[in-house]
Amino acid sequence: xxxxxxxxxxxxxxxxxxxxxxxxxxxxxxxxxxxxxxxxxxxxxxxxxxxxxxxxxxxxxxxxxxxxxxxxxxxxxxxxxxxxxxxxxxxxxxxxxxxxxxxxxxxxxxxxxxxxxxxxxxxxxxxxxxxxxxxxxxxxxxxxxxxxxxxxxxxxxxxxxxxxxxxxxxxxxxxxxxxxxxxxxxxxxxxxxxxxxxxxxxxxxxxxxxxxxxxxxxxxxxxxxxxxxxxxxxxxxxxxxxxxxxxxxxxxxxxxxxxxxxxxxxxxxxxxxxxxxxxxxxxxxxxxxxxxx
Amino acid sequence: xxxxxxxxxxxxxxxxxxxxxxxxxxxxxxxxxxxxxxxxxxxxxxxxxxxxxxxxxxxxxxxxxxxxxxxxxxxxxxxxxxxxxxxxxxxxxxxxxxxxxxxxxxxxxxxxxxxxxxxxxxxxxxxxxxxxxxxxxxxxxxxxxxxxxxxxxxxxxxxxxxxxxxxxxxxxxxxxxxxxxxxxxxxxxxxxxxxxxxxxxxxxxxxxxxxxxxxxxxxxxxxxxxxxxxxxxxxxxxxxxxxxxxxxxxxxxxxxxxxxxxxxxxxxxxxxxxxxxxxxxxxxxxxxxxxxxxxxxxxxxxxxxxxxxxxxxxxxxxxxxxxxxxxxxxxxxxxxxxxxxxxxxxxxxxxxxxx
Amino acid sequence: xxxxxxxxxxxxxxxxxxxxxxxxxxxxxxxxxxxxxxxxxxxxxxxxxxxxxxxxxxxxxxxxxxxxxxxxxxxxxxxxxxxxxxxxxxxxxxxxxxxxxxxxxxxxxxxxxxxxxxxxxxxxxxxxxxxxxxxxxxxxxxxxxxxxxxxxxxxxxxxxxxxxxxxxxxxxxxxxxxxxxxxxxxxxxxxxxxxxxxxxxxxxxxxxxxxxxxxxxxxxxxxxxxxxxxxxxxxxxxxxxxxxxxxxxxxxxxxx
Numbered sequence: 001x002x003x004x005x006x007x008x009x010x011x012x013x014x015x016x017x018x019x020x021x022x023x024x025x026x027x028x029x030x031x032x033x034x035x036x037x038x039x040x041x042x043x044x045x046x047x048x049x050x051x052x053x054x055x056x057x058x059x060x061x062x063x064x065x066x067x068x069x070x071x072x073x074x075x076x077x078x079x080x081x082x083x084x085x086x087x088x089x090x091x092x093x094x095x096x097x098x099x100x101x102x103x104x105x106x107x108x109x110x111x112x113x114x115x116x117x118x119x120x121x122x123x124x125x126x127x128x129x130x131x132x133x134x135x136x137x138x139x140x141x142x143x144x145x146x147x148x149x150x151x152x153x154x155x156x157x158x159x160x161x162x163x164x165x166x167x168x169x170x171x172x173x174x175x176x177x178x179x180x181x182x183x184x185x186x187x188x189x190x191x192x193x194x195x196x197x198x199x200x201x202x203x204x205x206x207x208x209x210x211x212x213x214x215x216x217x218x219x220x221x222x223x224x225x226x227x228x229x230x231x232x233x234x235x236x237x238x239x240x241x242x243x244x245x246x247x248x249x250x251x252x253x254x255x256x257x258x259x260x261x262x263x264x265x266x267x268x269x270x271x272x273x274x275x276x277x278x279x280x281x282x283x284x285x286x287x288x289x290x291x292x293x
Numbered sequence: 294x295x296x297x298x299x300x301x302x303x304x305x306x307x308x309x310x311x312x313x314x315x316x317x318x319x320x321x322x323x324x325x326x327x328x329x330x331x332x333x334x335x336x337x338x339x340x341x342x343x344x345x346x347x348x349x350x351x352x353x354x355x356x357x358x359x360x361x362x363x364x365x366x367x368x369x370x371x372x373x374x375x376x377x378x379x380x381x382x383x384x385x386x387x388x389x390x391x392x393x394x395x396x397x398x399x400x401x402x403x404x405x406x407x408x409x410x411x412x413x414x415x416x417x418x419x420x421x422x423x424x425x426x427x428x429x430x431x432x433x434x435x436x437x438x439x440x441x442x443x444x445x446x447x448x449x450x451x452x453x454x455x456x457x458x459x460x461x462x463x464x465x466x467x468x469x470x471x472x473x474x475x476x477x478x479x480x481x482x483x484x485x486x487x488x489x490x491x492x493x494x495x496x497x498x499x500x501x502x503x504x505x506x507x508x509x510x511x512x513x514x515x516x517x518x519x520x521x522x523x524x525x526x527x528x529x530x531x532x533x534x535x536x537x538x539x540x541x542x543x544x545x546x547x548x549x550x551x552x553x554x555x556x557x558x559x560x561x562x563x564x565x566x567x568x569x570x571x572x573x574x575x576x577x578x579x580x581x582x583x584x585x586x587x588x589x590x591x592x593x594x595x596x597x598x599x600x601x602x603x604x605x606x607x608x609x610x611x612x613x614x615x616x617x618x619x620x621x622x623x624x625x626x627x628x629x630x631x632x633x634x635x636x637x638x639x640x641x642x643x644x645x646x647x648x
Numbered sequence: 649x650x651x652x653x654x655x656x657x658x659x660x661x662x663x664x665x666x667x668x669x670x671x672x673x674x675x676x677x678x679x680x681x682x683x684x685x686x687x688x689x690x691x692x693x694x695x696x697x698x699x700x701x702x703x704x705x706x707x708x709x710x711x712x713x714x715x716x717x718x719x720x721x722x723x724x725x726x727x728x729x730x731x732x733x734x735x736x737x738x739x740x741x742x743x744x745x746x747x748x749x750x751x752x753x754x755x756x757x758x759x760x761x762x763x764x765x766x767x768x769x770x771x772x773x774x775x776x777x778x779x780x781x782x783x784x785x786x787x788x789x790x791x792x793x794x795x796x797x798x799x800x801x802x803x804x805x806x807x808x809x810x811x812x813x814x815x816x817x818x819x820x821x822x823x824x825x826x827x828x829x830x831x832x833x834x835x836x837x838x839x840x841x842x843x844x845x846x847x848x849x850x851x852x853x854x855x856x857x858x859x860x861x862x863x864x865x866x867x868x869x870x871x872x873x874x875x876x877x878x879x880x881x882x883x884x885x886x887x888x889x890x891x892x893x894x895x896x897x898x899x900x901x902x903x904x
Contacts, residue, residue: 035425085625092370095425096567097624099560103617107610115606221556224429262444270433274418277430281422489765496764496771497750497757497778504740504751511738514700515814516726516755525761572742 005134007250013140015246016147017205021223022230022238023154024198029232030171031191034083035095038102039199040220045109046071046196046203047212051118064200071196074105079192084185106217115214120207143205150201151239154194158235163190171233225273231283240284245269316643331480335473343472344545346585351479352540353581357565358490358574359533364563365571366494367526368506369419372559373431374534376415376438379554381408381535382542383448386549389460390450397464401482401539408535409528411438416527420520423509435556442551449549457549475544482540486533491574493529502526503572567620570632579631588612651714653678653822653854654699659708661694661878668694670878671708676822676871681848681855683865686875692858693735695875696824699856700725700732712822726755731820733811735827735858741800745791745810748799749782752814785817789843805836809843816847823847825857829864837861841868866890 021039028036049070053063082097126139158164166187169177178184206216226245230237252268276283334347356374363369385404388395395403415434419427442448449457462469462478469478493499501522504512513519542549561584569580595608623630652675661669668691676682684692697703699710701720710717712728720728740748756778759770786792789809794802799810808828815823828844829837841864847853859865865872865886872889874882882888882895889895 082621082625089624092424092428093624093628095428096370096563097621099563100617100620100624104614104621105617107612107614107617110610111607111614115610221432224432228426228429260444262440264440266440267433267436270429270436274430274433277422277426278418281426492767493761493765496767496775497754497759498761498764500743500747500751501754503743503747504754507740507742508738510702510722511734511740512751513722514702514726514732514734515752516723516818517751518723518754529761 002133004251006136007254008247009134009136010140011247011250012243013137013144013246014250015226015242015244016140016144016239017202017209017242018219018222018226018245019239019242020143020147020150020198020202020205021219022226022242023151023235024195024202025223025227026233026235026238027154027191027198028195031167032079032083032188033091033094034098035091035232036195037095037098037220038078038105039195039223040217041102041105041109042071042074042196042199043203043206043219044212044214044216045074045105046200047120047207047216048109048113048118048203050200050204051120051207051212052113054120055118064204068197068200071200072193073196075192075194075196076189079188083188102217102220106214110214118207118212120204120212122204122208124208139209143209146201146205150198151235154198154235157194163187167191222269225269228273228283229276231285234283234285237283237285245272248272315646316639319639319643319646328484335476340472343476346589348472348476348479348545349541350581350585351476351483352537352545353562353565353585354578355483355486355537355540356534356562357569357577357581358487359530359535359537360562361566361569361571361573361577362490362494362502362533363526363530365566365573365576366499366506367502367523367530368509369416369523369526370424370428371431371530372428372556372563373412373415373434373438374562375554375556375558376435377408377412377531377534378538378541378558379438379442379551380411380531381405381538382549382554383442384408384535385539386457386460386542387448387450393460397462397469397478401536404539405532405536408538409532412527412531412534413524415531416524419523419527432556435559439551439555460543462543479540479544482536486536487574490529490533494574498522498525506572564616564620566630568623568630570630571628573629573632575635576630576632579635583631584616587615591615650678652676652711653713654856655711656695656699657709657711659695659698659705659710661691661698661703661705667878669698669705672875672878672880673708674873674880674883676854676856679848679852679854680870681844681857681868682871682873683869684856684858684873684875685860685862685865686881689877690875691878692875693826696732696826696856696858699824700730723755726818729819729821731815731818731823731853733808733815733823733825733828735830737804737807737811739799739807739810739814742798744796744798745786745794745802745813746782746796748810749785749791749813749817750778752817753778753781755818781817782813785813788846789813789816805832805840808832808840812840812843812847816851816853819851820853823853823855825855827858827860829859829861837864844868 021043024039024042025036028034028039046067050063050067053066054060058066078098078101082101083094086094086097124139124142126137128135128137130136158167166177166182169180169182170184170187174184202219203216206219210216222245226238226241228241229244230239230241249265249269253263253265256268257264335343338347356378359377360371360374363371381404384407385400388400388403389397392400415431418430422430446452462475464478467474469475494502501512501517504517505519505522505526509519538554541553546553565580565584566577567580568583569578570576591608591612595611627633654676656675657673659669659672660667672691672695684695686692694703698705699712701722701724704719710720712720712725712730740751743751757774759774763769763771783792786795789812791806791809791813794806794810799807802810812825812828825844829840832840844855844857845868848855857869859868869886872882872884872886873880874889874892874895882892884892
């Protein structure tokens with residue numbers, strides 16, 4: 001039993017890490033309807049920039065600040081150069097464009113900063129501690145805590161600030177929002193900037209966990225089922241979807257994996273997501289649109 | 294709306310102008326010249342050209358054609374291409390191994406049909422979901438298939454190494470294992486499949502697909518069988534991709550290796566049709582040529598011009614960035630890809646002739 | 649008196665708790681032109697969507713040709729002979745006029761995919777027959793000159809005619825037209841009116857149409873049904889409806 005609980009808790013904590021990447025997606029999707037496949041390469045880019053600066057001997061906070069500016073600039077640049085010319089095009093075109101962007105970011109980031117694996121030490125001790133008879137990784141706890149703070153901060157940002165309220169207006173009804181004078185393009189830039197910030201946090205945590213390397217871009221493939229389960233427009237959905245995928249993955253790996261004789265985590269989340277899709281096509285927290293003709 | 298990004302319509306299928314007849318004659322004529330060239334190539338080209346450029350180019354074109362039927366014509370985006378290629382490859386391998394009395398063309402076709410049936414199952418979610426939700430569900434197929442072929446030894450006849458060598462290729466007693474033989478096997482398959490696919494997209498079946506792509510609700514209302522149309526598109530597409538996968542394994546690599554049918558392959562084929570031109574038959578060849586030639590060109594430029602100053606890893610990164618940038622450029626500037634550029638060039642050329 | 653081709657019985661529909669249609673009942677006689685009028689948001693398009701199965705009514709039923717349906721599917725409605733045009737452009741925009749109209753015949757297609765792929769069997773005969781029918785409809789609606797143009801490159805008024813041709817080519821017994829003249833100038837409206845009248849007279853097609861221009865409605869229809877906030881406020885001949893005080897209050901009296 002305690003083994004099961006340990007597996008479950010480990011999975012839930014890993015799930016928070018998926019949610020972290022998924023939140024970046026949700027922000028961009030809510031504001032502009034773009035499914036940003038480049039989120040994963042933005043995570044890599046952030047982590048790679050940060051370790052390169054640290055390797056050059058920069059102070060932690062200075063490196064974080066410079067990386068943050070790079071990421072915000074990158075987010076804004078993607079919005080201006082790629083997505084603005086594609087306004088009013090089908091969503092799937094926008095998706096494919098961000099796929100192209102992810103290749104550009106990955107290629108350029110590795111040309112400039114190299115492709116070797118870097119260590120990233122955030123100074124968090126990674127020895128397991130025991131809570132109520134269950135072994136829990138301290139690092140995972142810290143990561144979950146950071147993600148929690150980020151979610152609260154983002155919720156305040158989007159529920160209390162002018163920008164946040166404007167964003168919700170846009171998500172609700174773009175035409176009406178435009179007509180009352182909300183500046184769509186400014187808002188998109190802010191959102192892409194925030195998405196850059198979220199990738200920085202995700203990049204640092206994921207980078208510290210797995211080492212900074214190309215494989216970091218694969219977190220995008222983990223975040224996709226999370227989004228499908230939670231719905232593309234809900235931050236709460238991203239969190240709950242992440243927990244479901246994290247827990248499902250590690251429990252399935254132990255129980256289903258031994259049954260089928262091998263690692264099932266490469267596809268389990270996807271099969272779970274497709275099952276969700278067939279039952280609730282708009283996700284747990286999404287709303288199915290009314291078809292108008 | 295399930296339309297896949299195509300807003301440039303100029304120069305596409307607009308008939309009625311005087312240049313049209315000349316343009317069509319030019320196109321048919323140049324296709325004939327191209328085919329004659331492809332048939333006579335083994336007389337001039339060396340094995341390197343056949344093995345490293347022409348065979349992969351033809352197979353890549355076939356794969357692109359398969360994906361284009363699904364994505365460019367029927368509007369159903371998929372990242373399961375690598376998975377369907379592996380189904381075709383493993384199915385054909387097992388047919389050759391376990392039913393050696395079947396002639397090679399039959400085994401290839403049956404392998405394709407098996408892949409097509411897997412495609413129908415993978416396409417079932419498309420009856421309820423679309424857009425990138427569908428992309429995600431095709432990713433499920435891709436990962437599940439990759440895992441399946443790695444996990445269960447039966448598919449690779451319990452071979453100890455991760456790759457297995459292909460059986461001898463022969464059609465009616467003629468040995469096809471030489472580069473020229475493999476080239477002709479590939480060329481013949483590509484020509485036949487292209488001819489059938491061209492017919493299909495111009496028939497009511499093709500019209501069903503394009504109607505679903507352009508406006509699925511309206512299609513249902515005027516009585517077009519939308520669900521059946523989608524599943525047929527998945528079937529034909531996966532069938533073609535499956536045949537291409539078998540050729541990739543037997544006529545190109547010489548081994549069946551699950552790693553060569555991973556997600557990167559799916560991305561590559563999607564890039565090929567976006568750059569070549571979605572909803573166009575000739576676009577598949579243009580896109581495939583581009584995908585095969587650009588890396589070779591970069592290699593030569595990197596190796597020759599810069600005297601090997603750039604290492605292979607850097608070249609690969611450069612290639613990655615370049616493909617990504619081109620894809621974005623085409624999506625923004627020319628959603629119908631190289632095929633549309635070429636089509637405009639033909640129109641201009643034809644008007645020069647008519648003057 | 650022969651049985652009506654279409655009968656609606658207590659049809660109700662709501663979206664997220666807002667009633668779009670409230671216990672609506674009326675009949676459409678065989679061979680007539682019936683106009684649905686009413687202010688924006690009165691539920692006219694929703695009603696057409698229920699008749700051919702795009703929406704499912706919360707309660708009530710639709711009787712078509714004597715057969716009662718609680719829920720009809722769009723494909724099923726098409727097969728039973730219900731044709732439909734759309735308020736907003738719903739053509740297959742990357743296809744030519746010819747291909748759009750041919751698509752209206754797909755439901756009559758008996759050839760299988762294999763026959764299409766190899767051009768054998770029923771495929772050749774069917775494609776000759778289909779092309780002939782498209783040519784007839786194109787001549788009827790004056791589209792022959794635009795036959796090979798991609799529809800997205802055509803002027804709006806002509807696109808509306810292509811939409812009509814696509815619905816008409818399959819030989820429907822009931823044709824639903826959702827604002828066939830929206831956004832047209834007077835000349836175009838007159839031309840479209842002429843096509844609708846000719847369709848009704850020479851092919852005997854029953855027509856249900858939604859239109860805002862009252863002069864067009866009065867000149868075109870045999871029967872007018874007035875909706876307001878999902879309720880029926882008038883039902884009768886154009887003259888009856890024009891005199892009905894409820895209708896005047898609900899519709900004609902407003903700024904429309």
